[in-house]
Amino acid sequence: xxxxxxxxxxxxxxxTVGLTTLLIAAGPAAAQNCGCQPxxxxxxxGYCGTTSAYCGEGCRSGPCQGxxxxxxxxPSGGASVASVVTSSFFNGxxxxxxxxxxxxxxxxxxxxxxxxxxxxxxxxxxxxADGKREIAAFFAHVTHETGHMCxxxxxxxxxxxxxxxxxxxxxxxxxxxxxxxxLQLSWNFNYGAAGRSIGFDGLKDPDTVxxxxxxxxxxxLMPQGFGATIRPINGxxxxxxxxxxxxxxxxxxxxxxxxxQFGVDPGNNLYC
Numbered sequence: 001x002x003x004x005x006x007x008x009x010x011x012x013x014x015x016t017v018g019l020t021t022l023l024i025a026a027g028p029a030a031a032q033n034c035g036c037q038p039x040x041x042x043x044x045x046g047y048c049g050t051t052s053a054y055c056g057e058g059c060r061s062g063p064c065q066g067x068x069x070x071x072x073x074x075p076s077g078g079a080s081v082a083s084v085v086t087s088s089f090f091n092g093x094x095x096x097x098x099x100x101x102x103x104x105x106x107x108x109x110x111x112x113x114x115x116x117x118x119x120x121x122x123x124x125x126x127x128x129a130d131g132k133r134e135i136a137a138f139f140a141h142v143t144h145e146t147g148h149m150c151x152x153x154x155x156x157x158x159x160x161x162x163x164x165x166x167x168x169x170x171x172x173x174x175x176x177x178x179x180x181x182x183l184q185l186s187w188n189f190n191y192g193a194a195g196r197s198i199g200f201d202g203l204k205d206p207d208t209v210x211x212x213x214x215x216x217x218x219x220x221l222m223p224q225g226f227g228a229t230i231r232p233i234n235g236x237x238x239x240x241x242x243x244x245x246x247x248x249x250x251x252x253x254x255x256x257x258x259x260x261q262f263g264v265d266p267g268n269n270l271y272c
Contacts, residue, residue, distance in 0.1 A: 039062070039063060040054075040062055041055035041059050041060075041061070041063060041064055042054070042061045042062055043055075043058065048062075052065065077124060077125055077130075078123050078124035078126055078127070078130060078131030078134075079123050079124070079128045079129075079130075079132045080131075081113065081116045081122065081123050081131075081135065082113055084123070084262060085112065085113070085135060085139075087109055089261065090109040091109070093143055093149055094149045095148075096148035097147060097148040097149055097150035101147070101149070101150035101151070102150070102151065102153075103149045103150050103152050104149070104150075107142075107149040107182065122134070123135050129265070132263075133259060133262075133266065133267060136261075137226050137229050139254070139258055140226070140251055140252075140254035140255035140258055141183055141229065141251060142182040143254045144247070144250055144251045145179070145183055145184040146182055146184070152180065152181065152210045153179070153180055154179030154180065154184055154186070157178035159178075160175070160177060161176065161178050161186050161187045162175075162176075162177055162188050163187065166189055168189070168192070169188050169191070169192030169203060171188045172203045172204045175206055176206070177190070177191050180206065181210060184233075188203060190202075191203060191206045191209070195208075225267060225268055225269025226251075226252065226255045226266065226267070226269065227252075227269045227272035228269065230271075230272040231272050234247065235272060238272065239272035240272070248272060249271075
C-alpha cells in the first residue's frame with residue numbers, strides 16, 4: 001500500500017497523526033522542498049499547488065493570497081462533517097472488517113470527529129456538495145488503504161522506506177517509515193512533514209501514527225477531482241499506466257459509492 005518515493009505528500013496526515021497527512025493531497029506537486037513553477041504557490045507544508053490550501057495561510061512563495069491567509073476563523077461553507085459522517089456511515093465501513101482486525105477498536109467515529117475538529121477547514125470550503133465530495137474522497141482512501149479500517153500498520157513492509165541523504169527529513173537510526181494509520185503514511189519525508197504540521201517528532205517517533213487514534217485521524221484532503229488525490233498516496237504504482245491500476249479503480253469505486261450515499265455527483269477527473 002505504500003509506494004516508492006515521489007514528490008508528494010501529506011494529504012489529511014489522516015486519521016494519520018491527526019487528518020494531517022491526506023494533508024496535501026492533490027494537485028500539481030513538486031518535491032517536498034517546493035521549487036514550484038513561477039505561477040504556482042509553495043504551501044506552508046512545502047508543496048506546490050494553486051488552490052487556497054497552497055496559496056492561502058502560510059504560503060511560502062508564488063502568487064500567495066496574503067501572508068496571514070486573511071480573515072481568521074473557520075470557513076463557513078462546505079458541509080457539516082458531523083452531519084455527513086454518521087455512525088451508520090462510519091460503522092457501515094467497519095462492518096466489512098473481520099472481527100480479528102486490529103483496527104476495530106482503534107478507528108472510532110469519536111476519534112475521527114475530534115481529529116476533524118482540529119482542522120476546521122476540512123470539507124468546509126466551496127459548496128455543500130464540494131464538502132461531501134471531500135469527505136467521500138477521504139474515506140475512499142481510508143477504506144482502500146486499511147481494508148475497511150482493519151489494519152493500522154502496513155502488512156509485511158518490504159523496506160524501511162527511508163530516502164538516504166534527505167537533508168530536510170533525515171531518517172532516525174533504527175526507525176522504519178512503512179505504512180501506518182488510515183492513509184498508510186509512508187516514507188521519512190512524509191512522516192517528518194506530518195509531524196511538523198501537528199506537533200510530534202515524526203522522524204524519531206513514527207509509531208505515534210499507529211498509537212494515537214485521534215492524531216491518526218488528521219490528514220487533510222483538498223481534492224481537485226478525485227484522481228488528483230490518488231497521486232500523493234500511490235501515484236507511481238497506480239497512475240499513468242502503473243502496474244497497479246486495479247488499485248486505482250478500487251479507490252474510485254469506493255469514492256463513487258460514498259458520493260452516492262451522500263447524494264452528490266462524484267464530479268469529473270475520477271482517474272489519475
